[in-house]
Amino acid sequence: MKALKITYWVTTSIVALMMTYSAYAYLTQPAMAQGFAHLGFPSYFRIELAIAKVIGAIALLAPLGVKVKEWAYAGFFIVFVSAFIAHSASGDPFSIRIMPVIFLAFLAASYYTYHKLPKAA
Numbered sequence: 001m002k003a004l005k006i007t008y009w010v011t012t013s014i015v016a017l018m019m020t021y022s023a024y025a026y027l028t029q030p031a032m033a034q035g036f037a038h039l040g041f042p043s044y045f046r047i048e049l050a051i052a053k054v055i056g057a058i059a060l061l062a063p064l065g066v067k068v069k070e071w072a073y074a075g076f077f078i079v080f081v082s083a084f085i086a087h088s089a090s091g092d093p094f095s096i097r098i099m100p101v102i103f104l105a106f107l108a109a110s111y112y113t114y115h116k117l118p119k120a121a
Helices: 001-029 030-039 043-061 065-088 094-116
Strands: none
Touching: 001 030, 001 043, 001 094, 030 043, 043 065, 065 094
């Protein structure tokens, strides 16, 4: 039980920290604006995605209801799969395309352990 809880918090924290950092980078680093242009996305999408990532990270970490967390997991799943597709379609190197897949694995571990943890009454 303790290992399950540790696995949940470590994987969830990694996902939440990475999403928070990427949201910060989206809003502050000119290279990210260029990256979104390279992928063919409009500039406003970068801002929308940054806000959504912060909200999702909070939803994963905060003691909220199961439905809210399910939406956060679903949203991040879509983000990671879409990032992989966008980077693959734009011809980016494997080292860039694999990162969303790695974070998808962390998300899957977090999701799995979240549902294995006993729920408070």
